[in-house]
Amino acid sequence: MRYISTRGRAPELSFEDTMLTGLARDGGLYVPAELPRMTEAEIAALAGVSYEEAAFRVMRPFLGDAFADDEFRGIIARAYAGFGHAARAPLKQLQDNHFLLELFHGPTLAFKDFAMQLIGQLFQAALARRGERVTIVGATSGDTGSAAMEAFRGLDNVNVFILFPHGRVSEVQRRQMTTVTEANAHALAISGTFDDAQARLKDMFNDFDFRDEVRLAGVNSINFARVLAQVVYYFTSAVALGAPHRAVSFCVPTGNFGDIFAGYLAKRMGLPIERLVVATNQNDILHRALASGDYETREVAPSISPSMDIQVSSNFERALFDAYGRDGAAVAQLMDELKSGGGFHISQGALQALRGDFASGRASEAETAAMIARARAEMGELLCPHSAVGVHVAQDFLGATPMVTLATAHPAKFPDAVEAATGIRPPLPPRMADLMQRPERVTRVGNDLTELETLIRKALAA
Ligand SMILES: Cc1ncc(COP(=O)(O)O)c(C=O)c1O
Numbered sequence: 001m002r003y004i005s006t007r008g009r010a011p012e013l014s015f016e017d018t019m020l021t022g023l024a025r026d027g028g029l030y031v032p033a034e035l036p037r038m039t040e041a042e043i044a045a046l047a048g049v050s051y052e053e054a055a056f057r058v059m060r061p062f063l064g065d066a067f068a069d070d071e072f073r074g075i076i077a078r079a080y081a082g083f084g085h086a087a088r089a090p091l092k093q094l095q096d097n098h099f100l101l102e103l104f105h106g107p108t109l110a111f112k113d114f115a116m117q118l119i120g121q122l123f124q125a126a127l128a129r130r131g132e133r134v135t136i137v138g139a140t141s142g143d144t145g146s147a148a149m150e151a152f153r154g155l156d157n158v159n160v161f162i163l164f165p166h167g168r169v170s171e172v173q174r175r176q177m178t179t180v181t182e183a184n185a186h187a188l189a190i191s192g193t194f195d196d197a198q199a200r201l202k203d204m205f206n207d208f209d210f211r212d213e214v215r216l217a218g219v220n221s222i223n224f225a226r227v228l229a230q231v232v233y234y235f236t237s238a239v240a241l242g243a244p245h246r247a248v249s250f251c252v253p254t255g256n257f258g259d260i261f262a263g264y265l266a267k268r269m270g271l272p273i274e275r276l277v278v279a280t281n282q283n284d285i286l287h288r289a290l291a292s293g294d295y296e297t298r299e300v301a302p303s304i305s306p307s308m309d310i311q312v313s314s315n316f317e318r319a320l321f322d323a324y325g326r327d328g329a330a331v332a333q334l335m336d337e338l339k340s341g342g343g344f345h346i347s348q349g350a351l352q353a354l355r356g357d358f359a360s361g362r363a364s365e366a367e368t369a370a371m372i373a374r375a376r377a378e379m380g381e382l383l384c385p386h387s388a389v390g391v392h393v394a395q396d397f398l399g400a401t402p403m404v405t406l407a408t409a410h411p412a413k414f415p416d417a418v419e420a421a422t423g424i425r426p427p428l429p430p431r432m433a434d435l436m437q438r439p440e441r442v443t444r445v446g447n448d449l450t451e452l453e454t455l456i457r458k459a460l461a462a
């Protein structure tokens with residue numbers, strides 16, 4: 001299995017090199033040169049197997065010879081052993097033909113744990129074998145960062161630096177990052193938005209001297225391994241609802257487009273998915289782009305679903321690559337326009353292709369709060385605000401085909417918003433009960449590449 005860049009000008013890589021490389025050296029994102037397909041019989045055979053076994057069968061073809069089967073099975077087993085639910089990703093019925101896929105039973109209470117716990121193990125195995133060290137730098141709007149800190153803290157061959165937008169994550173999210181005590185983990189509060197943090201991260205990757213000096217690696221969904229691990233729960237949930245004999249739709253709370261892109265991959269691999277619905281909060285660039293064909297950034301408006309307060313949606317580039325017939329030069333041109341002018345126009349043909357794969361909707365702040373309240377009152381479900389965006393948007397798409405809305409975080413990560421809507425303050429699980437009392441360790445940084453690189457160099461030298 002070979003991986004190619006969405007901008008067409010970086011070397012092709014193996015799975016392991018793709019995972020350890022992060023951003024392609026031409027600024028693009030790696031995708032498989034060809035997608036493996038699963039037959040109907042192979043999909044049907046996932047019924048009744050454990051989450052871990054399904055993960056092995058779905059992901060194995062992407063790995064090439066990077067990991068032996070036994071080693072990969074062991075890695076998967078360790079990755080999901082710490083989850084607080086035997087099913088790992090349980091499905092719950094919410095309404096007629098509407099189901100909630102609970103993705104928040106991992107150690108940091110968000111869907112990011114599914115991928116991060118796995119790639120923590122994959123990094124460790126690959127780096128130990130190669131005798132190499134890497135410096136992971138990640139950008140987060142709250143959940144990727146806490147999941148990465150949890151997965152990589154204390155690992156031998158890794159230093160991890162997480163950039164989060166100062167004052168724009170929930171207190172629980174911040175503390176999950178700033179209370180980590182291991183010396184190899186560093187929380188950096190950057191001035192600006194998540195988009196600024198992600199832009200500086202990509203600048204670091206594009207500064208080849210720095211990148212090579214610190215052996216930079218990424219664990220955002222820039223990293224294809226992150227997205228791959230998220231493909232699995234589309235299969236397990238669809239099969240539980242009757243796939244491959246019955247089609248299923250998904251509604252996905254969306255920000256950086258990684259999670260829904262994983263659903264798109266599942267569909268391309270043969271899973272019968274009728275609709276993939278992009279659900280955005282008031283930062284609705286993806287919804288507007290799919291409606292009008294103009295991808296046009298605006299100022300980020302802080303919302304009660306802060307993890308989705310994103311305007312520059314990194315993985316949309318992967319969808320554009322396919323929509324433009326895998327024309328790397330065309331994608332590079334669009335990304336140049338985005339960088340220089342804050343937006344781009346999607347051609348008619350590409351827009352048609354995107355609309356063939358993705359529907360969309362948005363939830364305002366009032367609609368999100370109202371859905372949290374309604375879900376509690378009518379469905380007996382306490383939703384986090386991101387999941388509420390999904391459930392709200394899904395209402396317009398309910399019908400004969402079962403709809404699965406992804407519940408991407410635990411309500412206890414966003415207690416203020418949940419309490420404001422329902423009067424109920426969801427408690428953290430007992431293992432985190434003292435989170436608010438733990439001492440914090442965080443460094444304030446400006447939105448400045450040189451300052452960031454200097455700080456990282458100094459920390460690595462210490
Ligand atoms: C809780 C939560 N929901 C939804 C999203 C959006 O996911 P994605 O960025 O993969 O579109 C995020 C951030 O990634 C998140 O943390």
Ligand SMILES: N[C@@H](CCOP(=O)(O)O)C(=O)O
Pocket residue numbers: 139140141142143144145219220221222255256258307308314
């Ligand atoms: N919402 C995310 C933003 C980063 O997304 P990623 O999937 O690219 O890591 C977060 O919680 O940090």
